[in-house]
Amino acid sequence: MAGIGFELRKILSKDSYSSLLRAYGYSAIIGSGPWIISIVSIVIVSYLLSGAFGSGEVQLFTASITHVYAFSLILVGPLQLVLTRFAADKLSAREPEAIFPSFLAALTVAGFVGGIGGIVFFGFGTEASLLYQLSAAGLMIYVCCIFIASNYLTALLDYREVVWAFFVGYVLSGLAAYGLGITWGVPAAMFGFAAGHAVLFLLLFRALRRGLGGEAQTSWEVLKYFKKFPSLMLCGLMYNLGIWVDKLLFWWFSDQHEQVNGLIFSARHYDVGIYLSLLSIVPGMAVFFLKIETDFAERFQAFFDLVEKGGTLQQLVDTRDEIADSLGRGFLNLFAVQGVVTAFLVVFADRIPAIISISAIQLGIFRVTLFGAFLLVIFLSLLTILFYFDDRRGALLCTSVFVVANIIGSWATLQANEAWYGFGFVIAAGLAMVIAGWRVNSRLGSLEYHVFTSSQG
Amino acid sequence: MIRPGQKQDGVADVCLVLEGTYPYISGGVSTWVHQIISAMPDLNFALFYIGAQHEPDAELRYEIPANVIGFEEVYLFDELPKSDRVPSKLGSKAKAEIYASLGSFLEGVQQEGERERFIRFVAEVHGRGKAFSCANLWSDRESWEMLTSIYRHYMEGESFLNYFWSSRFLVQPAWQLIRAVERMPEAKVYHSLCTGYAGLAAAMGAASKGSRFLLSEHGIYVKERVAEVQNAAWITELPKRRPGVFEDLGSFKRLWVEFFKLLGRISYDSADHITSLFGNNKKLQVLYGADPEKIEVIPNGIRPADFEAVVARREANIDPERRVVGFLGRVVAIKDVKTLLRAARLVVDRCRGAQFLIAGPMDEDEDYAEACVQLAEQLDLDRHVKFVGPRQRDEFLEEIDVMVLTSVSEGLPFVIIESFAAGVPVVSTDVGSCRELIEGKGDGFGPAGRVTPIGDPQAIAAALLPLLEDSELRRSAGDAGRARVAASYDQEDVVRRYKELYQAN
Numbered sequence: 036m037a038g039i040g041f042e043l044r045k046i047l048s049k050d051s052y053s054s055l056l057r058a059y060g061y062s063a064i065i066g067s068g069p070w071i072i073s074i075v076s077i078v079i080v081s082y083l084l085s086g087a088f089g090s091g092e093v094q095l096f097t098a099s100i101t102h103v104y105a106f107s108l109i110l111v112g113p114l115q116l117v118l119t120r121f122a123a124d125k126l127s128a129r130e131p132e133a134i135f136p137s138f139l140a141a142l143t144v145a146g147f148v149g150g151i152g153g154i155v156f157f158g159f160g161t162e163a164s165l166l167y168q169l170s171a172a173g174l175m176i177y178v179c180c181i182f183i184a185s186n187y188l189t190a191l192l193d194y195r196e197v198v199w200a201f202f203v204g205y206v207l208s209g210l211a212a213y214g215l216g217i218t219w220g221v222p223a224a225m226f227g228f229a230a231g232h233a234v235l236f237l238l239l240f241r242a243l244r245r246g247l248g249g250e251a252q253t254s255w256e257v258l259k260y261f262k263k264f265p266s267l268m269l270c271g272l273m274y275n276l277g278i279w280v281d282k283l284l285f286w287w288f289s290d291q292h293e294q295v296n297g298l299i300f301s302a303r304h305y306d307v308g309i310y311l312s313l314l315s316i317v318p319g320m321a322v323f324f325l326k327i328e329t330d331f332a333e334r335f336q337a338f339f340d341l342v343e344k345g346g347t348l349q350q351l352v353d354t355r356d357e358i359a360d361s362l363g364r365g366f367l368n369l370f371a372v373q374g375v376v377t378a379f380l381v382v383f384a385d386r387i388p389a390i391i392s393i394s395a396i397q398l399g400i401f402r403v404t405l406f407g408a409f410l411l412v413i414f415l416s417l418l419t420i421l422f423y424f425d426d427r428r429g430a431l432l433c434t435s436v437f438v439v440a441n442i443i444g445s446w447a448t449l450q451a452n453e454a455w456y457g458f459g460f461v462i463a464a465g466l467a468m469v470i471a472g473w474r475v476n477s478r479l480g481s482l483e484y485h486v487f488t489s490s491q492g
Numbered sequence: 493m494i495r496p497g498q499k500q501d502g503v504a505d506v507c508l509v510l511e512g513t514y515p516y517i518s519g520g521v522s523t524w525v526h527q528i529i530s531a532m533p534d535l536n537f538a539l540f541y542i543g544a545q546h547e548p549d550a551e552l553r554y555e556i557p558a559n560v561i562g563f564e565e566v567y568l569f570d571e572l573p574k575s576d577r578v579p580s581k582l583g584s585k586a587k588a589e590i591y592a593s594l595g596s597f598l599e600g601v602q603q604e605g606e607r608e609r610f611i612r613f614v615a616e617v618h619g620r621g622k623a624f625s626c627a628n629l630w631s632d633r634e635s636w637e638m639l640t641s642i643y644r645h646y647m648e649g650e651s652f653l654n655y656f657w658s659s660r661f662l663v664q665p666a667w668q669l670i671r672a673v674e675r676m677p678e679a680k681v682y683h684s685l686c687t688g689y690a691g692l693a694a695a696m697g698a699a700s701k702g703s704r705f706l707l708s709e710h711g712i713y714v715k716e717r718v719a720e721v722q723n724a725a726w727i728t729e730l731p732k733r734r735p736g737v738f739e740d741l742g743s744f745k746r747l748w749v750e751f752f753k754l755l756g757r758i759s760y761d762s763a764d765h766i767t768s769l770f771g772n773n774k775k776l777q778v779l780y781g782a783d784p785e786k787i788e789v790i791p792n793g794i795r796p797a798d799f800e801a802v803v804a805r806r807e808a809n810i811d812p813e814r815r816v817v818g819f820l821g822r823v824v825a826i827k828d829v830k831t832l833l834r835a836a837r838l839v840v841d842r843c844r845g846a847q848f849l850i851a852g853p854m855d856e857d858e859d860y861a862e863a864c865v866q867l868a869e870q871l872d873l874d875r876h877v878k879f880v881g882p883r884q885r886d887e888f889l890e891e892i893d894v895m896v897l898t899s900v901s902e903g904l905p906f907v908i909i910e911s912f913a914a915g916v917p918v919v920s921t922d923v924g925s926c927r928e929l930i931e932g933k934g935d936g937f938g939p940a941g942r943v944t945p946i947g948d949p950q951a952i953a954a955a956l957l958p959l960l961e962d963s964e965l966r967r968s969a970g971d972a973g974r975a976r977v978a979a980s981y982d983q984e985d986v987v988r989r990y991k992e993l994y995q996a997n
Contacts, residue, residue, distance in 0.1 A: 342652070342653050343653065344651075345650075345651030345652075345653060345654065346651065346652060346653075347648065347649055347650065347651070347652055348640060348643055348644065348648075348652045349648070351652060483652075484633070484636050487630075487636075487656050488630055488631040488636060489631075
């Protein structure tokens, strides 16, 4: 008999096609967790220490910490999403033991980059005591490593241990900074603050060592992922740059900017206003992570399960519509909660000076940027959904728009007067939110198309 | 000897399009191909081999004759080249044109002009070159719309995942073939030895190069594939939700069957001329869509001169007491050797001196061969039945008095013609052209043996016994066979008729 017929069956030795379907979908909390924590800790520590030191010293201390956090996030940002992707792929390939070695590799890189950055910046860029410079550089290493570690925290089952680690770490940092600071001055406070962070890092490391399993041996396999997903690297960079770029511009170019020490600058009006409003996103973030993301992740997984179990196209479309409905309800919820918080703060902002000392200009910026924070929290939530959809192009697009709009907008308001400060940030967050919303919407509208067509066998 | 991929010098007279056969796989079709090439030294041939997967250490089973001047091959289930695994960026106008022509083909399937629409689509793809890749079919929105609309029409209720990947596996080999058409040797005639992928390739090659397309079938490809699909356990089907018209076949099996039928129709439609080995196969070709006007029946043939020595030796060594029945073929299920063994038991019961020689490779389906040996033991046939393994044809024909064939499926078996040429009568099941061969279609030579139903040991034994016991009957049947072969199954006639077809305009 002539003919090869379909000898294909030999090639397709698997008994189902489902193994050909790449289950993607991973959570990417894009370091917003650590970022919020860092803002909170800066505000609290500076408030605590303001009584202990002269204002110039407090300013050096808090500005240094702010710089450390900002630079660490920007430096480590390009690593974060790629590491998360690697871990997610390894989990779905049932090779969880490959995660810990990749974590060690990432720590090596992050510690190295953080160390070099810290030594260059504080060693050559500031005129302070050696202890101060070394402590600040050390802090930068720990913060970079903590940000790397926080990528993997979602993989841990025991959240209490994580919360405990952060609690102990920050309380220790605050107490040590305060205790050492009032006795031996600002360099000692920085030393104490860094030591507290070292403890935090060690606690997280211990939790991950236990939770991730695998061999304690560095593996550079993850490097391949940086080649494979350059868009994720760029996306991480853009995101963190977008978060900080308006502050950098205000530090360096605003009329009221102050040179705190060497290369360390601050912009009192803008800094206080925007940090306060960024604190306002905590309720919105909580709604997203506790309600929307968990519900969404479950339904999204159910969609894939249905595909594998042989669901019909109609069933898939129905499930997709359910996902869309639930996301819609979730975002309405988010709008409502964050809306109430923002409205409340805008209305009652007048009362704040009675609680903490804050100038009229700072208050104005606070009111403006509250809207920005409102938009930002929605943007962040949509961005996380985009990562579930594996829409890297869309994620890169909206984070890039965020950066560019923030640069242009903030630069433009800097040319005008204080009344306009903060509008650049608001516009950037708004634009990014609109684009992210459009991408989520279009992806969701044809979810089945994207799921099938992106799995190129 | 020519190697695959070697540059071809000039235009070949005939390009043979070969799917899973000559020169890598031996068998009836391959033997035939080798005969034809060797018998026409004045014509230049080229080979276009279509295989499943490339195996670097695959051996040629034949010494390729010197008049083969071109040799190309394509492997349909190999991985696609990289350029076809990444979707190309395409302007919306170009996209619209390609998908319009694909859509027109898909809509026109089973309608008038189906072939022309397909050829237009192929030309469209060729025209775009690398600017349109196979991956576009799995990522373009337009393609998705088509896929889902087909699903909603025909597959609603089935697993979409299975559907999606089935379509990919259905299309990918065809795509490889479309790509390979550019590499097909230049020839005045494309001669395909089956429909299926080879028929499709020949149709595309002939259309793109303005040559003629000759289609010959030994078995009926579509029928064989349908049987294969029916038995395929790997085509996943969901449990039936509602009874339908096609209750015997699930949707996915139907998808495959329809695909192979489509390949058949395109081949039959494209062919300028079709040949068939015997009348019943011609009917099947017509059933699967061939125009009866185009079909010519050309049987297989042998050279009677090659058998003169055997005939002479047989005559010289006549032993009236010898009663040896021979079987010459692979010991596989399709030959139904078990029925032969049961018939042997019945024959031996009535005719004490009867012997059965079963000659042929036992290693192709080892489980089946082993089961046959065991069955012979159970039937207490140790002294009467011998499994002798592969044997040289002429020697074997000298050792036997009657040839038996119990196959459940055959075309025009060489073994019958060869037995006849040697003067050996044949008892065969009524499959393929066996009845035509044994009884003759009123050619006046008389029966050259007996025809029996399939799987019927009683009938086979009843057919064998008179031939074994009556030496006169045996002799007259043997003579009838020789006369028939000389008259209708002479290879010279076959070669002459094919040469005419090759050189016709």
